Amino acid sequence: MREFGYQRASDVAGAVALLGAEPDTRFLGGGTNLVDLMKAGVERPARLIDIRELPLDGIESTPDGGLRIGATVTNGDLGAHPEVRRRYPVLAQAVLAGASGQLRNMATVGGNLLQRTRCGYFTDVTKPCNKREPGSGCPAIEGEHHNHAILGASEHCVAVHPSDMAVALTAFDAVVHFEAGDGPGKSALADFYLPVGDTPHRETALPPGALITGITLPPTPAAVNSRYRKVRERASYAFAIGSVAAALEVRDGVVRDARLALGAVASRPWRAVAAEHVLAGAPADPGTFAAAADAELATARPLPHNGYKVDLIRNLLVAVLTELAEEAAR
Template identity: 65%
Template sequence: MKEFAYQRSAQVRDALAEVAGTPGAKFIGGGTNLVDLMKNEIETPAKVVDVRHLPLSGIRFAADGQLVIGATTTNSDAAAHPDVRRRYPAVTQAILAGASGQLRNMATIGGNLLQRTRCGYFTDTSQPCNKRVPGSGCPAINGIHHNHAIFDWTDHCAATNPGDMGVALAAFDAVVRFQTLNGAGEIPLTDFYRPVGTTPHLETNLPPGALITEIALPRLDVAAQSRYRKVRERASYAFATVSIAAALTVHRRRVQDVRIALGGVAARPWRARIAEAALRDGPATADRFRAAATAELAKAKPLRDNAYKVMLARNLIETTLTDLARRAK
């Protein structure tokens, strides 16, 4: 690991100033991703600014009914919170599916959204990787890519976003709030991650030096009828091959509202808006669920060895919605 400076900040503005004043500085929360990358010299910040002790933790209701989760809240605390469990069960399930208890006790909500890809080429410094060294190439395109993207990839990168919680947050229109030295801002989670394009090393739309302060979840009745399911290559903790966060309400056997987001299929959580539009106000039947899934996946562009993900995602959408519809009855 390369030598670096460490600074613990007590106030948000102090942390922002520390990062702004040191080129290459980074914020660190739980460190469950960044420290690993530093050990392998994939990330080499000149300074890390510890934000764990900033007044940014906790979960509260806003006046308009939004549920607001502070960025330094641990994953364990968020998953166990009774309001998260009751109003957004898929969020709790996604967090619990994402890592071991030890990691959840350290990892923060803000840091969870900023974790880097687990593509083998990205984590192997002997290999080229456009995310790690822009312009060096993407060997995954013609190499080992069975667990890579089927949506939105380009010749510059085919890696997938590794998160679980972000998939559930995307399904429920969560908003990421942040602070900079110039003021506060917010970005819908569905716009938080950048398309791959020609610059895969630029992963989010956060302004330079911005610090995530909180995540806001709007009040959604449908979210209380939700589920997160994750298919992975082993039963112990592993990154998703394909995952789904889905919510469904049914009235008189017709779909009243539906939310669907997929993980493991793109460089960002994939909101299945085509499938959602095809299902609203229609019959809540397995045939309709399958047709909607097929419509969503029609634009998938699998690589040589990951076309199985198209069938897997289709089956996952159908079975999860069928299960939710059965529970609604």
């Protein structure tokens, strides 16, 4: 690991100024991803700015009935918060599915949004990787890719985004708030993660040197009837090979609102817009749910060893939506 300096920030503006003064610097929250990458030699910052004592650790209701979540809230506190569990149960479930209790108690909301891919070629500095070294190639396409992307990938990168939390947030039109050198800003989460295209090393629309300060969730009545379902290769604390965040509002047997996002299928959390369009105003039954899943997966382009994900996601979507519809009918 490269030797690095360490400094603790006392306020948001000061933290942004410290980062701007030395570009080869990183913000340190819980460090559960960054420190691992430093140990592997993927990240080599000259200095770390510790932001854990900044006043960004609150969760509160917004005037319109949504929620505001601070960037340094730990995943453990987020998953246990009574308002999150009551109004957005899918978010609490996603966080609790994401890691062990020890990691949840360290990892922060802002850091979770910015965690890097877990592709083995990315984390092995002896291998080429366009995300780590633009233009060097993507060996996963011809190599090990059983847990790689089936949607929205390109010939430049087929890695998937690892966050569970971000999948749930994507389903509910979350907004990311940040502080940059020229003042505060915000970005809808749908625009925050960039398409992989031919620049896989550019993962987010966060301005250079900006600090995430929080997330807001708009009021979403459908979120009360929501669920996060994650499939993984071992029973606990593994990254997803496929996941679904879903919310369903049903009245008189008809879908009035549906929110869907998929995880472990693309370089970013995948909002299932095509499936939502099929569901809107349609009967809340397995036939509709299967048609919605097929519409979303029509553009899937699996690689030779990850085609199983198409069937997995289809079955997962139908199962979760069926469960939510049954619960709504009670």
